[in-house]
Amino acid sequence: xxxxxxxxxxxxxxxxxxxxxxxxxxxxxxxxxxxxxxxxxxxxxxxxxxxxxxxxxxxxxxxxxxxxxxxxxxxxxxxxxxxxxxxxxxxxxxxxxxxxxxxxxxxxxxxxxxxxxxxxxxxxxxxxxxxxxxxxxxxxxxxxxxxxxxxxxxxxxxxxxxxxxxxxxxxxxxxxxxxxxxxxxxxxxxxxxxxxxxxxxxxxxxxxxxxxxxxxxxxxxxxxxxxxxxxxxxxxxx
Numbered sequence: 001x002x003x004x005x006x007x008x009x010x011x012x013x014x015x016x017x018x019x020x021x022x023x024x025x026x027x028x029x030x031x032x033x034x035x036x037x038x039x040x041x042x043x044x045x046x047x048x049x050x051x052x053x054x055x056x057x058x059x060x061x062x063x064x065x066x067x068x069x070x071x072x073x074x075x076x077x078x079x080x081x082x083x084x085x086x087x088x089x090x091x092x093x094x095x096x097x098x099x100x101x102x103x104x105x106x107x108x109x110x111x112x113x114x115x116x117x118x119x120x121x122x123x124x125x126x127x128x129x130x131x132x133x134x135x136x137x138x139x140x141x142x143x144x145x146x147x148x149x150x151x152x153x154x155x156x157x158x159x160x161x162x163x164x165x166x167x168x169x170x171x172x173x174x175x176x177x178x179x180x181x182x183x184x185x186x187x188x189x190x191x192x193x194x195x196x197x198x199x200x201x202x203x204x205x206x207x208x209x210x211x212x213x214x215x216x217x218x219x220x221x222x223x224x225x226x227x228x229x230x231x232x233x234x235x236x237x238x
Contacts, residue, residue: 003037003064003072008107010060011044018047020082021108027179029102036104038072043099045111049081085111093117093125094168101177119172126168127235133161134228141221148217158224159206162199165231172238192234198223 001009004024011019026041042064046053057079066073080088089096097117105112137154144150163181166188170177173191178184181203189196202220204210212220 003074004040004042004106007042007060007064007077011057012107014057014060015046015053019044019108020047021045021111022106023099023103023112024106025099025103027102029104036106038066038074040074042074042077042106044077044079045082045085045108046079047082049079049084054079082111086115089115089117090121091125093121094129094164097122097168097171098164122168123172123235123238126165126172126238127232129161129168130165130228130232130235133158133165134225134232137221137224137228141225145221148214151221152212152217155202155220155224156206158228159202162202162231165235169235169238192230194230195223195227198227 008022011022022042022044024036024040024042028036028040061077064074065076096115100112100115100117103112137158140154141151144154159181163184166181166184167177169191170184170187175187178187182200185196185199185203188194198220201210202224205212
């Protein structure tokens with residue numbers, strides 16, 4: 001039995017009929033079930049989820065995530081109560097839009113098909129995430145402007161979040177989203193005058209194909225502030 005299969009059985013044993021749905025979302029959602037045993041985002045929906053439930057499922061969840069020496073680790077699984085799931089499409093509009101587009105039901109009901117993500121909720125969440133990203137980056141820059149080796153570490157979170165923001169912008173414009181961050185960037189560059197070379201550089205760095213000198217790190221930090229401000233202006237007018 002696969003790692004996912006074992007964890008699903010643990011969930012069924014712990015929750016019984018209260019286990020409403022188990023599904024994979026994100027990059028592994030298009031993989032075959034047998035291949036979903038590492039780096040898989042997992043959502044578990046339970047009727048009337050309690051603190052006791054979390055305590056009781058803690059050990060199996062940690063086993064699913066993997067230990068220090070486990071080569072096939074998984075992110076922390078997300079647990080939600082059934083009512084919470086249906087009432088959170090506005091709060092987690094970006095995440096729900098991703099889930100609706102890419103998911104695989106592993107067990108139970110399809111609780112995704114009837115979820116509606118409203119345009120204004122999606123736009124507002126996109127604006128909020130972009131503002132938060134800009135605020136966090138400026139704060140990091142303020143603290144580590146004189147330490148490029150620390151400052152460069154803030155680039156990776158920017159790349160991870162910016163692709164999610166780009167995908168949301170494309171959805172708001174009714175443009176097909178790609179699994180490739182580079183393809184999404186190409187589509188975004190057609191919508192407004194972003195600095196494509198800058199985004200390609202930080203993508204390259206995140207993918208570990210490129211390195212950055214001290215001078216380049218400062219230039220990238222300055223450019224990050226500039227580009228996030230431009231992106232925020234564009235989102236505000238959507």
